[in-house]
Amino acid sequence: MAERGRPRGFDRDAALDAATKLFWCKGYSATSIADLCAAMGIVSPSLYAAFGSKEALYAEAIGHYVKNYDAPIWGRLDATGKSARTSIEDWLMASAAILPATDRPGGCMVTLSAVGDDKTSELCDLLVQGRAESLRRIEARLDRAAAEGELSATLDLKGIARFYVGVHQGMSVQARDGATRADLEAMARSAMAAWDSLTGTKVSSS
Amino acid sequence: MAERGRPRGFDRDAALDAATKLFWCKGYSATSIADLCAAMGIVSPSLYAAFGSKEALYAEAIGHYVKNYDAPIWGRLDATGKSARTSIEDWLMASAAILPATDRPGGCMVTLSAVGDDKTSELCDLLVQGRAESLRRIEARLDRAAAEGELSATLDLKGIARFYVGVHQGMSVQARDGATRADLEAMARSAMAAWDSLTGTKVSSS
DNA sequence: TCCTTTTTGTGTTGATCGATACAGAAATAG
DNA sequence: CTATTTCTGTATCGATCAACACAAAAAGGA
Numbered sequence: 001m002a003e004r005g006r007p008r009g010f011d012r013d014a015a016l017d018a019a020t021k022l023f024w025c026k027g028y029s030a031t032s033i034a035d036l037c038a039a040m041g042i043v044s045p046s047l048y049a050a051f052g053s054k055e056a057l058y059a060e061a062i063g064h065y066v067k068n069y070d071a072p073i074w075g076r077l078d079a080t081g082k083s084a085r086t087s088i089e090d091w092l093m094a095s096a097a098i099l100p101a102t103d104r105p106g107g108c109m110v111t112l113s114a115v116g117d118d119k120t121s122e123l124c125d126l127l128v129q130g131r132a133e134s135l136r137r138i139e140a141r142l143d144r145a146a147a148e149g150e151l152s153a154t155l156d157l158k159g160i161a162r163f164y165v166g167v168h169q170g171m172s173v174q175a176r177d178g179a180t181r182a183d184l185e186a187m188a189r190s191a192m193a194a195w196d197s198l199t200g201t202k203v204s205s206s
Numbered sequence: 207m208a209e210r211g212r213p214r215g216f217d218r219d220a221a222l223d224a225a226t227k228l229f230w231c232k233g234y235s236a237t238s239i240a241d242l243c244a245a246m247g248i249v250s251p252s253l254y255a256a257f258g259s260k261e262a263l264y265a266e267a268i269g270h271y272v273k274n275y276d277a278p279i280w281g282r283l284d285a286t287g288k289s290a291r292t293s294i295e296d297w298l299m300a301s302a303a304i305l306p307a308t309d310r311p312g313g314c315m316v317t318l319s320a321v322g323d324d325k326t327s328e329l330c331d332l333l334v335q336g337r338a339e340s341l342r343r344i345e346a347r348l349d350r351a352a353a354e355g356e357l358s359a360t361l362d363l364k365g366i367a368r369f370y371v372g373v374h375q376g377m378s379v380q381a382r383d384g385a386t387r388a389d390l391e392a393m394a395r396s397a398m399a400a401w402d403s404l405t406g407t408k409v410s411s412s
Numbered sequence: 413t414c415c416t417t418t419t420t421g422t423g424t425t426g427a428t429c430g431a432t433a434c435a436g437a438a439a440t441a442g
Numbered sequence: 443c444t445a446t447t448t449c450t451g452t453a454t455c456g457a458t459c460a461a462c463a464c465a466a467a468a469a470g471g472a
Contacts, residue, residue, distance in 0.1 A: 005418025006468040029235035033460055043421060045462070050419095054460065112320065114379045128383055162380065162389060163396035169379040170372025173320045177334055183368060190369035194400035211448025212438040239430055249451060251432070256449095260430065 012050055015040040017068070019051075020061040024105040027113065028058055028123065058123055062130065065109045073098065077141050084145035085199075088138065088164055089192050095168060096184035099175035107172035110134075114169075135165050151199055160198050167191040218256055221246040223274070225257075226267040230311040233319065234264055234329065264329055268336065271315045279304060283347055290351035291405075294344065294370055295398050301374060302390035305381035313378035316340075320375075341371050357405055366404050373397040 018039045022031055033054060037044050051057040076090040100106055110130040139161035145151040171184045224245045228237055239260060243250050257263040282296040306312055316336040345367035351357045377390045 003418085004416075004470055006420075006470095008419065009468095027233070027235065029233065032458080034458085044460085045422095046420065048461065111379060114318065114382055131379070131383055156392065159389070159392040159396065162385070163373075163393050166373055166376025166380055166393050167369075169376040170374070173317060173337070173375040173379075174368065174372055176320050177337055179368070183365070186362065186365040187369050187372050190365065190400055190404055193403035194396055197399035197403075198396055209448085210440055210446075212440095212450080214449065215438095238428080240428080250430085251452095252450065254431065 008046075008050070010040070010042050010046070013064075015042060015050070016057075016060060016064050019057055020064045020109075021105060023058055023061045024065065024109040024112075055123060059126060062110065062113075062123075062126055066130065069104070070108065070110065074137060077137060084141055084150055085192070085195055087141055088195075089188065092164070092168065092171075092188035092191060093185060095171060096188050097181055099171055099184055100179060100181050105176075106178075107176040108168075111169045111172040112176060131165075131169075134168070135161055138164055155199060163194070163198070164191060214252075214256070216246070216248050216252070219270075221248060221256070222263075222266060222270050225263055226270045226315075227311060229264055229267045230271065230315040230318075261329060265332060268316065268319075268329075268332055272336065275310070276314065276316065280343060283343060290347055290356055291398070291401055293347055294401075295394065298370070298374065298377075298394035298397060299391060301377060302394050303387055305377055305390060306385060306387050311382075312384075313382040314374075317375045317378040318382060337371075337375075340374070341367055344370055361405060369400070369404070370397060 018041070019036050022036060022039045026035070033044055033047065036054075036057070037047055040047065042050075047057070051060060073091065073094050076094050077087050079087065079090075082090070095108075099108065110127055113127050114131060139158055142151060142155075142157040142161055146153045146155070146157060151157070167187060171179075171187055174187070175184060224247070225242050228242060228245045232241070239250055239253065242260075242263070243253055246253065248256075253263070257266060279297060279300050282300050283293050285293065285296075288296070301314075305314065316333055319333050320337065345364055348357060348361075348363040348367055352359045352361070352363060357363070373393060377385075377393055380393070381390060
């Protein structure tokens with residue numbers, strides 16, 4: 001089943017990856033179509049033919065980021081045979097290793113896009129939902145631990161999840177500011193130092 | 207000592223406050239001069255006469271934010287007669303109370319501007335320095351505690367400071383996403399749950 | 413070969429960007 | 443009063459914004 005018409009002269013996925021990294025670095029508003037064309041190695045009609053619009057390209061870039069850069073980290077969370085504590089520690093330590101990587105923009109794209117940039121509120125929702133998803137995943141892992149008897153069901157699991165997601169978000173901000181892997185690993189260990197207290201007999205909030 | 211020429215027809219500080227809130231909400235790149243003029247209630251020649259340029263106005267807005275919105279929170283940190291632990295807890299709890307305030311944009315302007323937005327690297331530096339200053343303040347408070355004998359001098363005080371600043375940054379991101387005061391207070395308490403472990407006999411790293 | 417389909421490159425669209433020129437208005441100084 | 447100084451409002455500057463028209467180019471189907 002061959003394709004009709006003139007074949008595309010560039011690798012769509014490679015171009016999307018280049019666009020993703022540019023949006024990741026500069027944010028939505030500060031990135032122009034001309035910037036994108038230069039980074040992707042194509043001209044604007046090709047960009048519009050392949051991706052539709054700047055907004056649509058950004059939405060695809062977020063999906064590309066989640067699938068190719070974010071998902072591997074989350075894999076650490078749901079591995080079987082590990083306690084919730086170990087899973088979350090692994091997730092934070094893996095993040096500490098990759099957030100300051102020099103072969104890509106620092107920090108988490110979804111977290112750091114939390115900020116400022118206006119965005120058509122459709123894109124803004126996409127990002128808010130992405131961050132809410134992080135919270136849901138951690139909470140789900142804690143719920144599973146409660147169901148399996150590792151944690152007490154009377155704990156404020158949502159609050160604990162929010163705390164660890166918050167630490168992860170802080171790690172992203174500091175990675176963007178130049179924190180090293182060792183710096184971020186120390187943050188991860190510090191957060192884990194609260195685990196016993198948070199999951200102990202103490203009631204969540206007073 | 208009266209002023210020569212026609213007097214300015216608007217309150218410069220009130221206009222700066224309006225500009226600050228707009229930049230705080232939308233970020234630098236997504237905020238246009240037209241947006242600013244509308245929010246400040248002036249026309250563009252008045253804006254340029256009073257503030258010079260968009261970049262200069264943004265730099266002044268950051269200063270206005272730090273002085274009028276951020277400083278009150280930091281006052282909690284250096285109050286006398288309190289332990290470092292209580293000071294940091296107060297700082298986090300005060301932040302939890304004010305970050306989700308509905309009479310202003312959510313989250314910390316300096317933290318949330320960490321992101322994306324290109325900025326002439328001069329403005330970017332301004333923000334990076336602002337965030338570095340937060341780290342320095344917390345670290346200075348811990349150093350003082352070590353000098354006063356509250357904490358052991360062998361601890362990784364910089365790492366502890368980085369952890370609490372990171373939690374604060376995570377609180378800003380979540381405040382922007384709609385977290386409530388109670389949500390943020392729970393995060394603050396969770397972070398404080400690590401205090402004993404972080405400041406105990408345990409060696410900082412490895 | 414000729415037709416259809418799709419992409420590519422050139423050139424351009426109206427809108428908006430940040431920033432000003434200029435003239436009139438409103439104050440002080442003499 | 444007149445002269446000077448400074449701000450306000452209109453109108454606009456060239457540059458850039460996101461997006462596209464159009465024709466040449468490159469493929470398959472007939």
